[in-house]
Amino acid sequence: MSGGVYDIIIVGGGAAGLTAALYATRQGLKTLVITKDIGGQLTLAPRIENYPGIKAVAGLELAQSIKEQAEEFGAEFVYDEAIGISQLNNTFRVSTKVSGDYDALAVILAFGKTPRSLDVPGEDRLVGRGVSYCAICDAPLFRGKKVAVVGWGDHAFNAVKILRAYGNKVYIIHRGEAKLTDEELIRESESMNVVYVPNSTVSEIKGDTKVRSIVLKNVKTGEESELEVDGVFVEMGYMAKTDWMKGFVQLNENGEIVTDKLGMTSRPGVFAAGDVTDTLYKQAVIAAAQGAIAALSAYNYIQQLRGRPTKKSDWG
Incomplete structure (x- = not known):
């Protein structure tokens, strides 16, 4: 003792x-x-x-x-x-x-x-430099910019609504496909100028001193593509x-x-x-x-x- x-x-x-x-x-x-x-x-x-x-x-x-x-x-x-x-x-x-x-x-x-993390290259290094786990805290810092929200369900869609209030273009990255019960959420998001990216995961976050882009991987085809964004909001809940x-x-x-x-x-x-x-x-x-x-x-x-x-x- x-x-x-x-x-x-x-x-x-x-x-x-x-x-x-x-x-x-x-x-x-x-x-x-x-x-x-x-x-x-x-x-x-x-x-x-x-x-x-x-x-x-x-x-x-x-x-x-x-x-x-x-x-x-x-x-x-x-x-x-x-x-x-x-x-x-x-x-x-x-x-x-x-x-x-x-x-x-x-x-x-x-x-x-503890926020659930993506566990991908670049994530830890860019926390506070474009990577965020709290839309309600950090949305004002990304006013009018392009951002990605990684996650699904109410938690992620609440983040989308918060970000859209600041004039952001939002990409919502989801590893699955929308279910019938999600259609209303998708329609609501599309009316708010949100781009829905299904069947995709983030495999890397790129940037030197701040986030510049993310690498997306299609979970069905394995194909990778790069998407330019200024911020990444990991909205997969907390543990x-x-x-x-x-x-x-x-x-x-x-x-x-x-x-x-x-x-x-x-x-x-x-x-x-x-x-x-x-x-x-x-x-x-x-x-x-x-x-x-x-x-x-x-x-x-x-x-x-x-x-x-x-x-x-x-x-x-």
Whole structure:
């Protein structure tokens, strides 16, 4: 075990986790944040224009700012990956891949979700340079440009609608053929100047400092072709990597952590916030708000353990 017993351990360093750390430390809790990196999905957004009180900010810059605030109040950080969690009477033990085990009276799970990727050459290198996993975040950066949306179903078509609102010409790349139930979606897309490219996958994303084109492969013929685009929106959904949570807290059918309105999971003392939860909307400001709620709820939980008064409101 490292660092003695903390009041609270927060797993995750994105908007939810960092905000939770800020609120927990302001309540005087000895707080440890375990995260592989700082920013989480915020780092995928080169420019955020819908965070209240800030005209525009890079996602990483916003994350660093919240981290610095939390550190000012005493938050500690360990850069590692959490791989296990267990309960020992009134304490919880979080195991990490490299640095050992850490114990705390309460835990906040805020490690977000991971976008499903294409796993093709050029993708990782061009993230934030034309490759995006969030149309609602990044569509304004591609106003009037040619973009490709890779995926199908409601998730991808919502991205198409968002992009078309900014005057984009959109190519929607789909490895299959449309079913009868998809005809209405196709007609709607065609009326919005969207080019439907069926039976195709992306085999490479090209560009030096930013996306210039994608290589398409026809899954029926094997033939490859190149399509010039300024952006690629990978809209195949997100994965909650919560296998290590199974049997410890309740998960829904999508692997998301089920919480109540106070951020409490099915296990008392364990809270969750942000995109890893079953909340409908996945946005930075919502994740931050949930992080604050989870931290205040965890504070009250710890106060109850210690037989001390809890807080019902806090505007400070």
